[in-house]
Amino acid sequence: MEKKFEEPILKVSGLTVCYGRMTALKCIDFYANDNEIVGIVGPNGAGKTTLLEAIAGSVHILEGKIYFFDHQIERWPVLKRRQSGLMLIPQEGNIFPMMSVKKNLEVSVILSERAEREELVDYVYELFPILGERRRQIANTLSGGQQKMLAVGIGIASNAQVMLIDEPSIGLAPKLVTRLFATLQKIRDDTKKTIVLSEQNIKILNIADRLFGLEAGEIRFDEKKENLNRDVVKDLYLGSIS
Amino acid sequence: MLLNGIITGLIMGGILSLPVLGVAVIYGITGIPNFAIGVIGVFGGFITWYFLSYSIGLAIVIGVVVCFIVGYIVQRILLTPISEKGGDATLFFIITVSVGFVFEGFIRAIFPRPNISLELPRLGTINLATFTVEGFKIIALVFALGTLVIIRLLEEHTEIGKSWQATSQNLKLSKLVGIKTTQVFSIASGIGCALACVGAIFWGSLYNLQLSSGWDLGFMGFIVAVVGGIGNIWGGMISALIMGMVMSFSGYLLGGEWQSVILYFIVILVLIIAPKGILGSERSL
Numbered sequence: 001m002e003k004k005f006e007e008p009i010l011k012v013s014g015l016t017v018c019y020g021r022m023t024a025l026k027c028i029d030f031y032a033n034d035n036e037i038v039g040i041v042g043p044n045g046a047g048k049t050t051l052l053e054a055i056a057g058s059v060h061i062l063e064g065k066i067y068f069f070d071h072q073i074e075r076w077p078v079l080k081r082r083q084s085g086l087m088l089i090p091q092e093g094n095i096f097p098m099m100s101v102k103k104n105l106e107v108s109v110i111l112s113e114r115a116e117r118e119e120l121v122d123y124v125y126e127l128f129p130i131l132g133e134r135r136r137q138i139a140n141t142l143s144g145g146q147q148k149m150l151a152v153g154i155g156i157a158s159n160a161q162v163m164l165i166d167e168p169s170i171g172l173a174p175k176l177v178t179r180l181f182a183t184l185q186k187i188r189d190d191t192k193k194t195i196v197l198s199e200q201n202i203k204i205l206n207i208a209d210r211l212f213g214l215e216a217g218e219i220r221f222d223e224k225k226e227n228l229n230r231d232v233v234k235d236l237y238l239g240s241i242s
Numbered sequence: 243m244l245l246n247g248i249i250t251g252l253i254m255g256g257i258l259s260l261p262v263l264g265v266a267v268i269y270g271i272t273g274i275p276n277f278a279i280g281v282i283g284v285f286g287g288f289i290t291w292y293f294l295s296y297s298i299g300l301a302i303v304i305g306v307v308v309c310f311i312v313g314y315i316v317q318r319i320l321l322t323p324i325s326e327k328g329g330d331a332t333l334f335f336i337i338t339v340s341v342g343f344v345f346e347g348f349i350r351a352i353f354p355r356p357n358i359s360l361e362l363p364r365l366g367t368i369n370l371a372t373f374t375v376e377g378f379k380i381i382a383l384v385f386a387l388g389t390l391v392i393i394r395l396l397e398e399h400t401e402i403g404k405s406w407q408a409t410s411q412n413l414k415l416s417k418l419v420g421i422k423t424t425q426v427f428s429i430a431s432g433i434g435c436a437l438a439c440v441g442a443i444f445w446g447s448l449y450n451l452q453l454s455s456g457w458d459l460g461f462m463g464f465i466v467a468v469v470g471g472i473g474n475i476w477g478g479m480i481s482a483l484i485m486g487m488v489m490s491f492s493g494y495l496l497g498g499e500w501q502s503v504i505l506y507f508i509v510i511l512v513l514i515i516a517p518k519g520i521l522g523s524e525r526s527l
Binding site: 056058078079082083087088089090093094095096097098099103106107108110111154158 | 401404405407408411412414415416417418419420421422423
């Protein structure tokens with residue numbers, strides 16, 4: 001995965017997803033470049049989660065194409081997308097609750113070469129020292145914040161080129177949000193990977209390289225962050241202002 | 243008499259625990275209740291009986307391997323695809339019971355006799371105070387306990403063990419991190435059916451195997467597993483040993499005809515008090 005692409009490494013075009021008669025996403029165009037943090041912002045029910053799940057392959061799509069590197073992947077099953085370098089960290093159910101922290105990370109490196117595995121787990125402990133201290137603890141006995149760190153840790157351990165994270169800030173204290181976002185930036189800079197995250201937290205403006213505004217299943221804007229008027233974003237698309 | 247009852251109970255529980263472990267492994271990992279497991283195990287028992295005159299070891303291996311393959315294939319081509327489409331417990335009940343009838347039919351069609359007794363070597367006797375136990379029965383119990391320990395060791399130290407633990411705890415995330423969940427399901431089902439086969443072989447050498455034995459073993463396995471906390475292998479083991487004791491003591495004290503009355507009365511009582519079983523279940527039926 002070393003070669004650089006001029007084109008976006010992840011590209012979605014004309015994506016439509018329906019749940020029964022309800023249209024969750026209408027003809028969405030979306031892309032992410034190599035080594036950037038892309039924010040998807042929007043109110044509840046805008047379709048943020050659906051967009052991430054459609055990219056990862058866990059929801060059925062009605063129409064549209066998804067390109068990842070030079071593959072067209074919209075018909076691929078979850079496992080094949082994961083093997084090609086995509087990883088979704090869902091908003092809920094994002095840890096293995098009855099396993100230790102260490103084992104949670106050990107099953108997440110399963111697709112990596114044996115030689116790399118230990119390094120990946122150690123990198124997670126370096127980013128989140130508290131997880132290293134609590135490596136023997138059963139995951140569902142961790143605090144909410146620590147569980148969120150573990151969820152992100154699982155994503156990092158998976159060593160995917162593109163990590164899709166669904167609202168990592170939800171339920172976290174403001175201080176922890178700042179710290180988590182700083183860690184995401186460090187991951188982008190350390191690993192040269194791409195992080196796509198859906199958010200309702202205004203602090204996303206501090207770390208995202210680009211933002212997509214999503215409302216009622218449609219893209220409202222797609223801008224580099226320097227072109228965005230902070231107040232517009234805040235008023236229209238972000239619920240919790242912390 | 244007390245010692246006598248305990249030993250008989252432990253051995254019964256030990257044999258019973260094999261199909262129970264089979265159920266626990268399959269249900270714990272796949273979340274699918276497979277009611278055909280007992281019949282498939284007994285099918286393997288008949289295969290073992292058929293080859294017994296050639297070589298005992300070979301006959302057992304053939305029976306167990308056939309059951310593993312059957313369990314693997316049934317899961318792979320039938321149960322996993324249905325579960326991906328969102329099949330519910332009722333559907334799985336109907337489908338797996340139908341699979342059971344298919345294998346009962348196979349037993350009737352393939353084997354010359356519908357009622358067999360597996361003559362395995364008794365391996366001497368061991369004297370415990372006033373009571374004599376055949377070495378063979380001890381092996382049955384040791385095998386059951388050994389299987390439990392091996393399953394636990396696999397979960398702690400091997401990739402496949404960690405994968406099936408992860409799959410049983412969070413299927414969606416397991417797929418997302420890249421675990422081959424379809425394969426994990428198939429292997430779990432194969433192991434479950436292979437364990438049921440070993441249970442059937444022991445059963446067939448202590449009592450006998452007939453067409454209905456598969457349903458007895460399978461449903462009994464299920465009930466005992468539910469009492470222990472379905473999907474929980476420690477709970478299943480403890481429950482099997484307790485049930486073995488209950489059967490043994492009720493048989494001694496009240497006579498064989500009261501055995502099932504007492505047994506199922508206790509099952510109902512336990513489930514009223516603890517609907518998720520003795521040790522609790524992470525899944526619900």
